[in-house]
Amino acid sequence: MKEELIIKAKEILEANFQEGGFTIPCQGLYPFQWKWDSGFIAIGLAYYNIKNAKREIETLLNAQWENGFIPHIVFHNDSDTYFPGADFHKSELHPLASKEYRSTGMAQPPVTGFVLQKMLNIAEDKEDMLQFIDTQIDKVFENHKYFYQHRDIHNEGLVYIYHNWESGTDNSPIWDDIWKTMDPPKYSFERRDTTHVDPSQRPSKREYDYYLHIIEIAKEHNYDDAKIAELSPFLVQDPLFNAMLIKSNAALIDLYEKLGNNKEKVSQLKKWQEKSIKGFNAKLYDAELGAYVHYDLRNNKPIRFISSSSFAPLYAGIPDMERAKQMVNTMMEKFGGEDKYLCASFDPTSDRFNPKKYWRGPVWINLNWILFYGLKSYGFTKIAERVKQDSIELVEKEGFYEYFDSRKEIRKTEAGGYGGNNFSWSAALLIDLINN
Numbered sequence: 001m002k003e004e005l006i007i008k009a010k011e012i013l014e015a016n017f018q019e020g021g022f023t024i025p026c027q028g029l030y031p032f033q034w035k036w037d038s039g040f041i042a043i044g045l046a047y048y049n050i051k052n053a054k055r056e057i058e059t060l061l062n063a064q065w066e067n068g069f070i071p072h073i074v075f076h077n078d079s080d081t082y083f084p085g086a087d088f089h090k091s092e093l094h095p096l097a098s099k100e101y102r103s104t105g106m107a108q109p110p111v112t113g114f115v116l117q118k119m120l121n122i123a124e125d126k127e128d129m130l131q132f133i134d135t136q137i138d139k140v141f142e143n144h145k146y147f148y149q150h151r152d153i154h155n156e157g158l159v160y161i162y163h164n165w166e167s168g169t170d171n172s173p174i175w176d177d178i179w180k181t182m183d184p185p186k187y188s189f190e191r192r193d194t195t196h197v198d199p200s201q202r203p204s205k206r207e208y209d210y211y212l213h214i215i216e217i218a219k220e221h222n223y224d225d226a227k228i229a230e231l232s233p234f235l236v237q238d239p240l241f242n243a244m245l246i247k248s249n250a251a252l253i254d255l256y257e258k259l260g261n262n263k264e265k266v267s268q269l270k271k272w273q274e275k276s277i278k279g280f281n282a283k284l285y286d287a288e289l290g291a292y293v294h295y296d297l298r299n300n301k302p303i304r305f306i307s308s309s310s311f312a313p314l315y316a317g318i319p320d321m322e323r324a325k326q327m328v329n330t331m332m333e334k335f336g337g338e339d340k341y342l343c344a345s346f347d348p349t350s351d352r353f354n355p356k357k358y359w360r361g362p363v364w365i366n367l368n369w370i371l372f373y374g375l376k377s378y379g380f381t382k383i384a385e386r387v388k389q390d391s392i393e394l395v396e397k398e399g400f401y402e403y404f405d406s407r408k409e410i411r412k413t414e415a416g417g418y419g420g421n422n423f424s425w426s427a428a429l430l431i432d433l434i435n436n
Protein backbone atom coordinates (compact mmCIF):
# COMPACT_ATOMS: atom_id res chain seq x y z
CA MET A 1 0.00 0.00 0.00
CA LYS A 2 2.79 2.44 0.94
CA GLU A 3 4.56 1.58 -2.33
CA GLU A 4 1.40 2.44 -4.25
CA LEU A 5 1.16 5.79 -2.48
CA ILE A 6 4.74 6.60 -3.36
CA ILE A 7 4.19 5.67 -7.02
CA LYS A 8 1.13 7.91 -7.16
CA ALA A 9 2.97 10.74 -5.38
CA LYS A 10 5.77 10.61 -7.95
CA GLU A 11 3.24 10.63 -10.80
CA ILE A 12 1.69 13.80 -9.38
CA LEU A 13 5.04 15.54 -9.03
CA GLU A 14 5.96 14.55 -12.55
CA ALA A 15 2.68 15.79 -14.01
CA ASN A 16 3.02 19.11 -12.17
CA PHE A 17 6.65 19.65 -13.23
CA GLN A 18 6.96 22.37 -15.88
CA GLU A 19 9.36 22.83 -18.75
CA GLY A 20 10.84 25.91 -17.09
CA GLY A 21 12.25 23.70 -14.31
CA PHE A 22 9.75 24.27 -11.52
CA THR A 23 6.67 22.51 -10.15
CA ILE A 24 3.23 24.07 -9.94
CA PRO A 25 1.37 23.36 -6.68
CA CYS A 26 -1.78 22.18 -8.48
CA GLN A 27 -3.11 22.17 -12.03
CA GLY A 28 -5.70 24.86 -12.82
CA LEU A 29 -5.79 26.35 -9.31
CA TYR A 30 -2.14 27.44 -8.92
CA PRO A 31 -0.38 27.65 -12.32
CA PHE A 32 2.96 29.28 -11.22
CA GLN A 33 5.82 28.69 -8.80
CA TRP A 34 5.05 29.37 -5.13
CA LYS A 35 7.86 29.91 -2.66
CA TRP A 36 7.10 27.58 0.25
CA ASP A 37 5.47 25.02 -2.03
CA SER A 38 8.69 24.86 -4.01
CA GLY A 39 10.70 24.14 -0.89
CA PHE A 40 8.48 21.28 0.26
CA ILE A 41 8.36 19.91 -3.29
CA ALA A 42 12.17 19.86 -3.52
CA ILE A 43 12.27 17.66 -0.41
CA GLY A 44 10.08 15.02 -2.08
CA LEU A 45 12.00 15.24 -5.36
CA ALA A 46 15.32 14.74 -3.55
CA TYR A 47 14.33 11.10 -2.87
CA TYR A 48 14.33 10.07 -6.50
CA ASN A 49 15.19 12.96 -8.83
CA ILE A 50 18.06 15.05 -7.49
CA LYS A 51 18.36 16.93 -10.76
CA ASN A 52 14.81 18.27 -10.59
CA ALA A 53 15.09 18.94 -6.85
CA LYS A 54 18.05 21.21 -7.55
CA ARG A 55 16.31 22.91 -10.47
CA GLU A 56 13.30 23.60 -8.26
CA ILE A 57 15.51 25.58 -5.87
CA GLU A 58 17.48 27.27 -8.66
CA THR A 59 14.39 28.50 -10.49
CA LEU A 60 13.00 29.96 -7.27
CA LEU A 61 16.22 31.69 -6.27
CA ASN A 62 16.81 33.01 -9.80
CA ALA A 63 13.84 35.28 -9.20
CA GLN A 64 15.40 36.86 -6.10
CA TRP A 65 15.43 40.67 -6.01
CA GLU A 66 18.61 42.71 -5.67
CA ASN A 67 17.75 43.50 -2.05
CA GLY A 68 17.64 39.80 -1.12
CA PHE A 69 13.84 39.55 -1.18
CA ILE A 70 12.39 36.26 -2.51
CA PRO A 71 8.81 36.60 -3.77
CA HIS A 72 5.90 34.34 -2.88
CA ILE A 73 4.87 33.71 -6.49
CA VAL A 74 7.17 33.72 -9.53
CA PHE A 75 5.11 34.24 -12.67
CA HIS A 76 7.20 32.19 -15.09
CA ASN A 77 4.50 32.19 -17.71
CA ASP A 78 1.35 34.05 -18.68
CA SER A 79 -1.66 32.21 -17.42
CA ASP A 80 -5.12 33.67 -17.23
CA THR A 81 -6.44 30.91 -14.99
CA TYR A 82 -5.27 32.66 -11.82
CA PHE A 83 -6.27 35.89 -10.13
CA PRO A 84 -4.52 38.12 -9.10
CA GLY A 85 -1.72 37.63 -11.63
CA ALA A 86 1.44 39.53 -12.60
CA ASP A 87 -0.43 42.51 -14.05
CA PHE A 88 -2.15 43.07 -10.74
CA HIS A 89 0.91 42.67 -8.51
CA LYS A 90 3.29 44.73 -10.69
CA SER A 91 6.53 43.79 -8.93
CA GLU A 92 8.39 46.03 -11.41
CA LEU A 93 7.26 48.99 -9.28
CA HIS A 94 10.04 48.15 -6.82
CA PRO A 95 13.37 49.52 -8.11
CA LEU A 96 15.29 46.41 -7.01
CA ALA A 97 12.81 43.81 -8.27
CA SER A 98 14.09 41.10 -10.62
CA LYS A 99 14.35 42.43 -14.16
CA GLU A 100 13.99 38.92 -15.55
CA TYR A 101 10.99 37.50 -13.70
CA ARG A 102 7.71 39.12 -12.75
CA SER A 103 6.48 38.19 -9.31
CA THR A 104 4.39 39.29 -6.39
CA GLY A 105 5.78 41.88 -3.97
CA MET A 106 5.19 39.74 -0.91
CA ALA A 107 7.06 36.92 0.81
CA GLN A 108 6.07 33.51 2.13
CA PRO A 109 7.44 31.48 5.09
CA PRO A 110 11.26 31.25 4.73
CA VAL A 111 11.65 27.49 4.41
CA THR A 112 14.50 27.41 1.86
CA GLY A 113 17.33 27.21 4.44
CA PHE A 114 16.05 24.07 6.15
CA VAL A 115 15.03 22.63 2.78
CA LEU A 116 18.68 22.74 1.64
CA GLN A 117 19.71 20.98 4.85
CA LYS A 118 17.05 18.34 4.36
CA MET A 119 18.16 17.80 0.74
CA LEU A 120 21.68 17.14 2.01
CA ASN A 121 20.35 14.60 4.53
CA ILE A 122 18.39 12.80 1.82
CA ALA A 123 21.00 12.86 -0.97
CA GLU A 124 23.19 9.80 -1.31
CA ASP A 125 26.03 11.73 -2.94
CA LYS A 126 26.72 14.23 -0.12
CA GLU A 127 29.71 15.80 -1.85
CA ASP A 128 27.67 16.59 -4.95
CA MET A 129 24.82 18.05 -2.90
CA LEU A 130 27.20 20.17 -0.82
CA GLN A 131 28.66 21.57 -4.02
CA PHE A 132 25.18 22.49 -5.16
CA ILE A 133 24.36 24.07 -1.80
CA ASP A 134 27.55 26.11 -2.08
CA THR A 135 26.17 27.73 -5.26
CA GLN A 136 22.83 28.67 -3.63
CA ILE A 137 23.32 29.27 0.07
CA ASP A 138 24.44 32.90 -0.11
CA LYS A 139 21.14 33.78 -1.76
CA VAL A 140 19.28 32.36 1.21
CA PHE A 141 21.61 34.22 3.58
CA GLU A 142 20.85 37.46 1.70
CA ASN A 143 17.16 36.72 2.08
CA HIS A 144 17.52 36.41 5.87
CA LYS A 145 19.54 39.62 5.90
CA TYR A 146 16.70 41.34 4.04
CA PHE A 147 14.25 40.19 6.73
CA TYR A 148 16.38 41.36 9.64
CA GLN A 149 17.27 44.68 7.99
CA HIS A 150 13.84 45.67 6.76
CA ARG A 151 11.22 43.80 8.74
CA ASP A 152 12.40 43.78 12.34
CA ILE A 153 11.22 47.31 12.98
CA HIS A 154 11.57 47.23 16.78
CA ASN A 155 14.90 45.45 16.70
CA GLU A 156 13.58 42.50 18.71
CA GLY A 157 14.59 39.62 16.42
CA LEU A 158 11.01 39.20 15.15
CA VAL A 159 10.08 40.02 11.57
CA TYR A 160 6.70 41.25 10.40
CA ILE A 161 4.44 40.10 7.60
CA TYR A 162 2.28 42.73 5.94
CA HIS A 163 -0.23 40.49 4.19
CA ASN A 164 -2.12 37.33 5.06
CA TRP A 165 -0.79 35.75 1.86
CA GLU A 166 2.72 36.13 3.32
CA SER A 167 1.72 33.94 6.27
CA GLY A 168 0.80 31.01 4.03
CA THR A 169 -2.30 30.52 6.21
CA ASP A 170 -4.33 32.78 3.94
CA ASN A 171 -7.81 33.05 5.43
CA SER A 172 -7.14 31.97 9.01
CA PRO A 173 -9.62 33.28 11.59
CA ILE A 174 -6.53 34.86 13.20
CA TRP A 175 -6.98 37.77 10.77
CA ASP A 176 -10.72 38.34 11.37
CA ASP A 177 -10.25 41.15 13.88
CA ILE A 178 -7.81 42.92 11.56
CA TRP A 179 -10.42 42.90 8.78
CA LYS A 180 -12.80 44.62 11.19
CA THR A 181 -10.38 47.58 11.38
CA MET A 182 -10.48 48.02 7.59
CA ASP A 183 -13.12 49.25 5.17
CA PRO A 184 -11.81 48.58 1.66
CA PRO A 185 -13.79 49.42 -1.48
CA LYS A 186 -15.77 46.60 -3.06
CA TYR A 187 -13.49 45.82 -5.99
CA SER A 188 -14.82 44.34 -9.16
CA PHE A 189 -12.70 41.47 -10.38
CA GLU A 190 -13.10 37.97 -11.67
CA ARG A 191 -12.10 35.26 -9.22
CA ARG A 192 -10.56 32.21 -10.90
CA ASP A 193 -10.02 29.95 -7.88
CA THR A 194 -13.74 29.39 -7.45
CA THR A 195 -14.02 28.03 -10.97
CA HIS A 196 -11.63 25.24 -9.90
CA VAL A 197 -12.79 24.63 -6.33
CA ASP A 198 -16.14 24.68 -4.52
CA PRO A 199 -16.53 28.29 -3.23
CA SER A 200 -17.57 26.97 0.20
CA GLN A 201 -13.98 25.74 0.58
CA ARG A 202 -12.35 29.06 -0.43
CA PRO A 203 -12.15 32.61 1.03
CA SER A 204 -15.17 34.86 0.47
CA LYS A 205 -15.45 37.76 -2.03
CA ARG A 206 -15.31 40.29 0.81
CA GLU A 207 -12.14 38.68 2.14
CA TYR A 208 -10.53 39.15 -1.28
CA ASP A 209 -11.37 42.89 -1.07
CA TYR A 210 -9.21 43.11 2.07
CA TYR A 211 -6.42 41.12 0.44
CA LEU A 212 -6.38 43.32 -2.67
CA HIS A 213 -6.63 46.55 -0.71
CA ILE A 214 -3.42 45.85 1.24
CA ILE A 215 -1.60 45.21 -2.04
CA GLU A 216 -2.96 48.46 -3.50
CA ILE A 217 -1.48 50.35 -0.54
CA ALA A 218 1.89 48.63 -0.99
CA LYS A 219 1.82 49.39 -4.73
CA GLU A 220 1.06 53.07 -4.13
CA HIS A 221 4.44 53.14 -2.37
CA ASN A 222 6.27 50.94 -4.88
CA TYR A 223 6.55 48.12 -2.33
CA ASP A 224 8.82 50.24 -0.14
CA ASP A 225 9.39 48.31 3.10
CA ALA A 226 9.52 51.35 5.39
CA LYS A 227 6.31 52.76 3.91
CA ILE A 228 4.60 49.41 4.22
CA ALA A 229 5.65 49.19 7.88
CA GLU A 230 4.23 52.66 8.41
CA LEU A 231 0.98 52.30 6.51
CA SER A 232 -0.15 48.72 6.05
CA PRO A 233 -3.34 48.01 8.03
CA PHE A 234 -2.03 44.44 8.33
CA LEU A 235 1.28 44.21 10.21
CA VAL A 236 1.77 41.01 12.18
CA GLN A 237 4.50 38.98 13.87
CA ASP A 238 3.54 35.43 12.95
CA PRO A 239 4.85 32.47 15.00
CA LEU A 240 4.87 30.15 11.98
CA PHE A 241 6.76 32.58 9.75
CA ASN A 242 9.30 33.46 12.45
CA ALA A 243 9.74 29.82 13.46
CA MET A 244 10.56 28.93 9.84
CA LEU A 245 13.13 31.75 9.76
CA ILE A 246 14.71 30.48 13.00
CA LYS A 247 14.77 26.87 11.78
CA SER A 248 16.37 28.06 8.54
CA ASN A 249 18.95 30.17 10.46
CA ALA A 250 20.01 27.02 12.29
CA ALA A 251 20.22 25.11 9.01
CA LEU A 252 22.35 27.82 7.39
CA ILE A 253 24.74 27.79 10.38
CA ASP A 254 25.11 24.01 10.05
CA LEU A 255 25.59 24.13 6.28
CA TYR A 256 28.08 27.01 6.31
CA GLU A 257 30.09 25.16 8.95
CA LYS A 258 30.14 22.07 6.76
CA LEU A 259 31.23 24.15 3.77
CA GLY A 260 33.99 25.89 5.79
CA ASN A 261 35.43 29.38 5.31
CA ASN A 262 32.32 31.31 6.26
CA LYS A 263 33.13 32.56 9.75
CA GLU A 264 31.60 36.00 9.33
CA LYS A 265 28.29 34.71 8.03
CA VAL A 266 28.10 32.07 10.75
CA SER A 267 28.77 34.64 13.42
CA GLN A 268 26.11 36.97 11.96
CA LEU A 269 23.59 34.13 11.81
CA LYS A 270 24.32 33.19 15.42
CA LYS A 271 23.66 36.77 16.53
CA TRP A 272 20.34 36.89 14.67
CA GLN A 273 19.45 33.49 16.04
CA GLU A 274 20.08 34.30 19.69
CA LYS A 275 18.11 37.49 19.49
CA SER A 276 15.23 35.90 17.59
CA ILE A 277 14.77 33.00 19.98
CA LYS A 278 14.89 35.34 22.95
CA GLY A 279 12.44 37.81 21.38
CA PHE A 280 10.12 35.01 20.29
CA ASN A 281 9.91 33.49 23.78
CA ALA A 282 9.54 36.87 25.47
CA LYS A 283 6.78 38.18 23.22
CA LEU A 284 4.82 35.42 21.54
CA TYR A 285 4.18 32.85 24.29
CA ASP A 286 0.74 32.98 25.91
CA ALA A 287 1.04 31.12 29.21
CA GLU A 288 -2.70 31.14 29.82
CA LEU A 289 -3.45 29.52 26.45
CA GLY A 290 -0.42 27.25 26.67
CA ALA A 291 0.73 28.05 23.11
CA TYR A 292 2.46 30.67 20.98
CA VAL A 293 0.22 33.33 19.41
CA HIS A 294 0.43 36.02 16.73
CA TYR A 295 1.11 39.66 17.60
CA ASP A 296 -0.72 42.48 15.82
CA LEU A 297 1.86 45.29 15.47
CA ARG A 298 -0.56 47.73 13.87
CA ASN A 299 -3.05 47.56 16.73
CA ASN A 300 -0.46 46.74 19.37
CA LYS A 301 -1.89 43.58 20.86
CA PRO A 302 -1.51 39.82 20.85
CA ILE A 303 -4.06 37.89 18.76
CA ARG A 304 -5.14 35.32 21.32
CA PHE A 305 -6.24 32.34 19.23
CA ILE A 306 -4.65 28.93 18.78
CA SER A 307 -3.94 27.53 15.33
CA SER A 308 -1.54 24.89 14.04
CA SER A 309 0.93 27.78 13.58
CA SER A 310 0.99 28.02 17.42
CA PHE A 311 2.80 24.67 17.61
CA ALA A 312 5.27 25.22 14.73
CA PRO A 313 7.94 26.62 17.13
CA LEU A 314 8.55 23.01 18.24
CA TYR A 315 10.14 22.41 14.84
CA ALA A 316 12.63 25.22 15.42
CA GLY A 317 13.54 24.17 18.99
CA ILE A 318 12.21 27.45 20.39
CA PRO A 319 10.36 26.44 23.63
CA ASP A 320 12.10 24.89 26.62
CA MET A 321 10.91 21.45 27.72
CA GLU A 322 8.39 22.79 30.22
CA ARG A 323 6.70 24.97 27.61
CA ALA A 324 6.85 22.21 25.06
CA LYS A 325 4.87 19.99 27.46
CA GLN A 326 2.28 22.72 27.99
CA MET A 327 1.96 23.13 24.21
CA VAL A 328 1.47 19.42 23.67
CA ASN A 329 -1.20 19.35 26.40
CA THR A 330 -3.00 22.21 24.67
CA MET A 331 -2.74 20.47 21.33
CA MET A 332 -4.05 17.15 22.61
CA GLU A 333 -6.87 18.74 24.62
CA LYS A 334 -8.22 20.92 21.82
CA PHE A 335 -7.09 19.26 18.59
CA GLY A 336 -6.31 15.67 19.54
CA GLY A 337 -9.56 13.86 20.49
CA GLU A 338 -9.98 10.29 19.25
CA ASP A 339 -12.79 11.51 16.97
CA LYS A 340 -10.38 13.79 15.11
CA TYR A 341 -7.43 13.55 12.77
CA LEU A 342 -4.42 15.58 13.84
CA CYS A 343 -3.91 18.41 13.30
CA ALA A 344 -6.67 20.87 12.45
CA SER A 345 -5.30 24.21 11.22
CA PHE A 346 -7.47 26.15 13.67
CA ASP A 347 -8.75 25.50 17.20
CA PRO A 348 -11.69 23.05 16.78
CA THR A 349 -13.22 24.27 20.06
CA SER A 350 -13.51 27.86 18.78
CA ASP A 351 -16.69 29.21 17.21
CA ARG A 352 -14.52 30.51 14.34
CA PHE A 353 -13.56 26.94 13.40
CA ASN A 354 -14.78 25.80 9.97
CA PRO A 355 -13.66 22.26 9.07
CA LYS A 356 -14.08 22.76 5.31
CA LYS A 357 -12.82 26.23 4.61
CA TYR A 358 -9.16 26.41 3.58
CA TRP A 359 -7.13 27.67 6.58
CA ARG A 360 -10.09 28.04 8.97
CA GLY A 361 -9.91 24.44 10.18
CA PRO A 362 -8.87 21.72 7.73
CA VAL A 363 -5.76 19.56 8.20
CA TRP A 364 -2.83 20.47 5.94
CA ILE A 365 -0.02 18.02 5.16
CA ASN A 366 2.75 20.63 5.32
CA LEU A 367 1.81 21.73 8.84
CA ASN A 368 1.53 18.09 9.89
CA TRP A 369 5.01 17.52 8.48
CA ILE A 370 6.36 20.44 10.53
CA LEU A 371 4.61 19.14 13.66
CA PHE A 372 5.81 15.57 13.11
CA TYR A 373 9.47 16.62 13.17
CA GLY A 374 8.90 19.15 15.95
CA LEU A 375 7.19 16.63 18.26
CA LYS A 376 9.80 14.02 17.49
CA SER A 377 12.70 16.32 18.33
CA TYR A 378 11.28 16.91 21.85
CA GLY A 379 10.73 13.19 22.42
CA PHE A 380 6.93 13.16 21.98
CA THR A 381 7.38 10.08 19.84
CA LYS A 382 3.88 8.62 20.16
CA ILE A 383 2.08 11.81 19.24
CA ALA A 384 4.54 12.45 16.40
CA GLU A 385 3.77 8.97 15.10
CA ARG A 386 0.05 9.68 15.29
CA VAL A 387 0.47 12.88 13.24
CA LYS A 388 2.37 10.87 10.65
CA GLN A 389 -0.12 7.98 10.54
CA ASP A 390 -3.09 10.37 10.40
CA SER A 391 -1.48 12.14 7.43
CA ILE A 392 -0.92 8.88 5.58
CA GLU A 393 -4.43 7.63 6.36
CA LEU A 394 -6.04 10.86 5.13
CA VAL A 395 -4.22 10.68 1.81
CA GLU A 396 -4.89 6.95 1.48
CA LYS A 397 -8.62 7.46 2.11
CA GLU A 398 -9.24 10.67 0.20
CA GLY A 399 -6.42 11.18 -2.31
CA PHE A 400 -3.66 13.78 -2.55
CA TYR A 401 -5.88 16.75 -1.71
CA GLU A 402 -4.81 20.22 -0.70
CA TYR A 403 -6.56 19.98 2.72
CA PHE A 404 -8.71 17.56 4.71
CA ASP A 405 -11.58 17.53 7.16
CA SER A 406 -10.32 16.73 10.66
CA ARG A 407 -13.64 15.15 11.75
CA LYS A 408 -13.58 11.37 11.46
CA GLU A 409 -17.34 10.86 11.62
CA ILE A 410 -18.18 12.79 8.44
CA ARG A 411 -16.54 10.02 6.39
CA LYS A 412 -19.62 7.89 7.03
CA THR A 413 -21.58 10.12 4.67
CA GLU A 414 -19.20 12.20 2.58
CA ALA A 415 -15.65 12.58 1.29
CA GLY A 416 -13.32 14.72 3.38
CA GLY A 417 -10.63 15.86 0.93
CA TYR A 418 -10.96 19.51 -0.16
CA GLY A 419 -9.44 22.21 -2.37
CA GLY A 420 -7.18 21.18 -5.23
CA ASN A 421 -6.50 17.50 -5.95
CA ASN A 422 -3.14 16.03 -7.02
CA PHE A 423 -1.56 18.68 -4.84
CA SER A 424 2.23 18.76 -5.10
CA TRP A 425 3.30 19.31 -1.50
CA SER A 426 0.86 16.67 -0.21
CA ALA A 427 2.63 14.27 -2.60
CA ALA A 428 6.19 15.43 -1.86
CA LEU A 429 5.87 15.44 1.92
CA LEU A 430 4.12 12.09 2.02
CA ILE A 431 7.17 10.60 0.34
CA ASP A 432 9.31 12.06 3.12
CA LEU A 433 6.94 11.00 5.93
CA ILE A 434 6.79 7.41 4.68
CA ASN A 435 10.59 7.35 4.65
CA ASN A 436 10.94 8.58 8.24
Ligand code: DGY
Pocket residue numbers: 072165170193
Ligand atom coordinates in the same frame (compact mmCIF):
# COMPACT_ATOMS: atom_id res chain seq x y z
C1 DGY B 1 -4.18 31.61 -3.25
O1 DGY B 1 -4.35 32.10 -4.36
O2 DGY B 1 -5.09 31.20 -2.53
C2 DGY B 1 -2.79 31.47 -2.77
O3 DGY B 1 -2.73 30.70 -1.63
C3 DGY B 1 -2.14 32.79 -2.54
O4 DGY B 1 -0.84 32.54 -2.19
